[in-house]
Every structure is written in C-alpha cells, then in structure tokens.
Amino acid sequence: MDKELAALEEAIEDIASLARRMGLDFFPVCFELCPADVIYTFGAYGMPTRFSHWSFGKHFRRLKMQYDYNLSRIYELVINSDPCYAFLLEGNSLVQNKLVIAHVFGHSDFFKNNCYFSYTSRKMVETMAVHAAKMREYEFKYGRREVEIFLDAAMAVQEHIEPLGPLSKLNRDGEGEEEEKTDRESNREPTRQTPYDDLWALDRTPVKPKYQERPKKIPLRPCKDVIGFIMRHSSILEDWQRDILAMLREEMLYFWPQLQTKIMNEGWATYWHVRIMRELDLPDEEAVEFARLNAFVLQPAKMHINPYYVGLKIFEDIERRWDNLTEEEEYCDPGRKKGQGREKIFEVRSLENDVSFLRNYLTKELVEELDLYLYERVGNEWVVVEKDWEKVRDGLVSRLVNCGYPYIVVEDADYDRRGELYLKHCYEGLELDIPYLEKTLQHVYLLWGRPVHLETVVEGKKTIFSYDGKKNTRRS
Structure with missing residues (x-):
C-alpha cells in the first residue's frame, strides 16, 4: 500500500509540473x-459537507x-475552491488515477x-x-x-435565481430603490450648522413633503430572482425560514456556473488529460489501458x-x-495570424459559457462529424426530426438557456x-410539465401564504394556473 501511495504521489508531482509547462494555471489541489x-x-450531496435532505439520499441510491x-x-470528484479538493476512487489502477489527476488539473484551471x-x-x-450546522440547529x-x-x-x-456576473443588477428586485432613496433625501431637512438655525425658519413658508405615490406594481420590472424575492417580501415567513431560503x-x-459551463468544463479537462497523458512515459500496458479508458x-x-466528447471536439x-487560417479568413481579419490556435482556446476558456460556446463555435462540419441531430417522440417511437446543422445547433442552444430550467419571473406581488x-x-x-x-x-403557496x-x-394558448391553498385551477 505504501508503495502504491508513493507511486501516486510521484504521478501527481509529475502531472502538475507538466500541466504548468503546458500553460495551465490552477489552484493548489488536495487529493484524497x-x-x-x-x-x-459526495456526488449525491454535491459537496463533502452539506445539510441532510431525503432527495440527496434518493440520488445517492441511484448512483x-x-x-x-x-x-x-x-472516477473523480473535484470541488471548486481554493485550494481545490479532489477525491479519487479507491481501487482505481495507477493509470486510471493518472488520467483522473490530469483531468482534475484541467478542471481547476477552468475554475x-x-x-x-x-x-x-x-x-x-x-x-x-x-x-449544515445551522440546519441541524433549526431541526432541534x-x-x-x-x-x-x-x-x-x-x-x-x-x-x-438571478446568477451573479458582470451584467447582474444591484437592484435585483427592480423595485426602484434608488428612486425612493432620492425622494427621501429631497424631503430631508437641511443639516443644522448652529444651535440657532431653527430661528431663521420662522419667517419661511413651510414646505410640504413630496407625496409618496404608491408604486403601481411590485416589482416595477419582472424579477428573475424568485427565491430571493420571496425571501425578502413574503409576509408569513419567520426569521429561521428566511435564513434557510x-x-x-x-x-x-x-x-x-457549473451548470452554465458543463460542456466547456468537461471538454477543457478532457482536452488536457489527453495531451498530458500522451506526454507521460507510459509502459505499453498502461498506454493500452489509457486508450481503452479514454475511448470509454x-x-x-x-x-x-x-459533454466530454462534444466539448473536446469543439476545442480541438x-x-x-486558428492554426490554419484560410485566405478568406486572413483577408477578412488582417490582425489574425496563423498559429494562434492554443492562444485562442485559452481565450475561449476564459470568456464563454455553454450557450455562447455552441453558438459561436459549433460549425456545420462539426455537426456532421459528430452526427448530431434533434429527436422527439412520435407515437410510441423516438424518431430523428432534424439534421439541418443550424437548426440542430439552435435546438441544442435553446435547451441550455437558463441552464435548461424554465425561465420564470415575478410579474406582480400584489395581484x-x-x-x-x-x-x-x-x-x-x-x-x-x-x-x-x-x-x-x-410549494410556492406555502412560501408566500396567499x-x-x-x-x-x-398548446399555443395563454394559460394561467392558480393555487389558492385548497385546489389547483387553470383558465385560458
């Protein structure tokens, strides 16, 4: 066992050194x-430490x-943190762990x-x-x-939720907080400079405060952060319930962000584990095992x-x-030079998410090479319904918008x-559904109380579903 651990530690050092020489910039990684x-x-809960819930147990049972x-x-689980924590499966062979370690360094660079x-x-x-500790306290x-x-x-x-990012708004509810603050400041009395300033006000005509008109609608703009809106505005929640939200x-x-970049993240890690493993001096039997694992x-x-396959192919x-520009590409973009492929993929890794990644770089040739298509259920069978590359690309992108979740907004909190x-x-x-x-x-009724x-x-018609605490209704 000690000999195996020593070989694993040596492999980690060799792979980390090789990854840095190839240009990867990653957090320190702690392997276990x-x-x-x-x-x-860990896979079911998403983290090594998290509160308990029956849904996590259900996920664990399935896995x-x-x-x-x-x-x-x-084969591995890696946590986006500084330092990164990576967990390797006991019983893996040395070459399996080498592949996983190289893959982890790719993920850490992406994070x-x-x-x-x-x-x-x-x-x-x-x-x-x-x-988790606070949740146990609330349970007690x-x-x-x-x-x-x-x-x-x-x-x-x-x-x-409204994800964080450069385009996210500070006023997440759209409730016009800045406007209200300005009105309050305009109605505030001037700061007194001396104890006798109030005497000068005796000759002035009193100024009536500006009438604060009630907003016509709350929120003023649709709010995507549904859970945050309920947390701040529900009238029935107790403090411990707001804390849970x-x-x-x-x-x-x-x-x-992990949901936003699944294809890119796995493709990037796969791109680098392939190249790192090829640079290692593997014995013949390990090289064969690596080829089999990588094919799997x-x-x-x-x-x-x-996502491993599609992401890798797009990066490649x-x-x-970008390494082999056509004459037309060079003419249209004079600043673009041949041999900038590696530089370009590092740029893409830094700036894109899955939606923009597929939208910008999934080409007609790739769709044909990867044999991508759209399918749907017709009767009792699943059938291919679209092979046109642009429609396939657009169909894939549409399923990734908002990480595949329905885009729901709070339209009116006082309907x-x-x-x-x-x-x-x-x-x-x-x-x-x-x-x-x-x-x-x-469930939302339980949180809102009304x-x-x-x-x-x-079926093409505007439909409103309602729940009043007793029954569900719908009207078109």
Whole structure:
C-alpha cells in the first residue's frame, strides 16, 4: 500500500509540473483517496459537507446502484475552491488515477480562469458546513418534520435565481430603490450648522413633503430572482425560514456556473488529460489501458450529447482553425495570424459559457462529424426530426438557456390588490410539465401564504394556473 501511495504521489508531482509547462494555471489541489460509498455520498450531496435532505439520499441510491451493477461509475470528484479538493476512487489502477489527476488539473484551471466562476465563493466547503450546522440547529429547535416540509417547498424553486456576473443588477428586485432613496433625501431637512438655525425658519413658508405615490406594481420590472424575492417580501415567513431560503440561494449561486459551463468544463479537462497523458512515459500496458479508458470517456451517446466528447471536439476544432487560417479568413481579419490556435482556446476558456460556446463555435462540419441531430417522440417511437446543422445547433442552444430550467419571473406581488403572487413563464417553445407545475405551485403557496398564479403557454394558448391553498385551477 505504501508503495502504491508513493507511486501516486510521484504521478501527481509529475502531472502538475507538466500541466504548468503546458500553460495551465490552477489552484493548489488536495487529493484524497476515498471508498465508493464516500465518493457517491459526495456526488449525491454535491459537496463533502452539506445539510441532510431525503432527495440527496434518493440520488445517492441511484448512483450507488449504477456503480454496484457496473452501469456507470464516478472516477473523480473535484470541488471548486481554493485550494481545490479532489477525491479519487479507491481501487482505481495507477493509470486510471493518472488520467483522473490530469483531468482534475484541467478542471481547476477552468475554475480559476473562466469569468463565470470569478463571482463564486472559493470557501464554499466551509460555508456549507456552517449551513449544515445551522440546519441541524433549526431541526432541534422547530422539529425535523417542520424543517423538512419547509425545505421541500424551498427546494422546489431553488433554481430560480438571478446568477451573479458582470451584467447582474444591484437592484435585483427592480423595485426602484434608488428612486425612493432620492425622494427621501429631497424631503430631508437641511443639516443644522448652529444651535440657532431653527430661528431663521420662522419667517419661511413651510414646505410640504413630496407625496409618496404608491408604486403601481411590485416589482416595477419582472424579477428573475424568485427565491430571493420571496425571501425578502413574503409576509408569513419567520426569521429561521428566511435564513434557510438565503442559504439555499447562496448554494445555488455557487453551483450555477457549473451548470452554465458543463460542456466547456468537461471538454477543457478532457482536452488536457489527453495531451498530458500522451506526454507521460507510459509502459505499453498502461498506454493500452489509457486508450481503452479514454475511448470509454469519449463514447458518443444516442439520446443525449456527451459533454466530454462534444466539448473536446469543439476545442480541438477551434485550435485547428486558428492554426490554419484560410485566405478568406486572413483577408477578412488582417490582425489574425496563423498559429494562434492554443492562444485562442485559452481565450475561449476564459470568456464563454455553454450557450455562447455552441453558438459561436459549433460549425456545420462539426455537426456532421459528430452526427448530431434533434429527436422527439412520435407515437410510441423516438424518431430523428432534424439534421439541418443550424437548426440542430439552435435546438441544442435553446435547451441550455437558463441552464435548461424554465425561465420564470415575478410579474406582480400584489395581484389584483390582494397580495397574491403572479409569476410568468417566459415561453420560448418548450411547454412546462403540467403535473410538476401544479405541485410546484402548492410549494410556492406555502412560501408566500396567499394564492399564487403562473402564466404560461399550453398548446399555443395563454394559460394561467392558480393555487389558492385548497385546489389547483387553470383558465385560458
């Protein structure tokens, strides 16, 4: 065992040194060997330390069953933090761990340098441990069942946040806070300079304060941060419940960039593990095992895209095209020179997310090479319905908008002047799942305390679903 650990430590040093020479800039990485149960617990919870909830146990059961039946397995788990924490699966061969280690350094470089991760907390492992301790405290104080019921409701809307980033607004509700602040300041009396300043006011005509007209609608602009809006404006929530919403929102803000960049992140890590492993002086048997493992990682899937495969191919295509410019490309962009492929992929890694990555760099040739298509269920069969490359690209991009979640906004928090919550689904061609929608409205009612409504489109018609605490209704 000591000999195996020594060989693993040596491999980590060699791979880290090689990765730096290739231009990767990553956080320090702490590796730890873990048994399968621990790895799959971390995979289900998303972090080594997090609060307990039945949905995490459900996810763990599914992951562990797939591992037990050899249907799939998690080879590694890496945490976006400074330093990064990476967990390796016990029982992996040395060459498996070498591949995983090289892959981890690619992820760490992406975490450190992609602009969408620049707004995330690098100390979230510690923060989630604090959240877990507070959740246990609330369970002890208010009862585990009470906390779990509230968590069920809160987690039903946890994905509906306004992600942090350079374009995010400080006034997230759109409630005109700056305007109100200006009005308050204009009505404030002048600061007194001496104790006798009030005597000069005796000869002045009193100035009536400006009438503060009630906003016509709250929020003034649609608010995407549904969970944050409810946290701040629900009249029925207690302090501990607002705190739980704040914790869930903070954790979701941490996970959001990972959802935004799944294809890019995995493609980038795969790009580098392939090149690092090729540079290592592997014995013949390890080289053969690496080829087999890498082929398994890059195996295309029938019913969904493999992010490792698609991301890798796009990065390789970008590098090839920027290394070998056509005469037309050189003419159209005189500042662009041949041989800048590696520089270009580092630029793409820093600035893009999955939506812009596919929109800008998924070409006709790649769609044909990767054999990408759109499919849907027709009768009792799944059939290919589109092979045109632009429609395929646009179809893939549309499924990645808002990380694949429905785009829901708070339209009115005082609907019909009754304090009811009116939400709107920004429909873009994909209908909502109606049973799921109706169940979610019941959870939102628990958070808001008054009837809730959701406007969407069903079969081409505007439809409003409502829940009043007793039953679901719908009207067109």
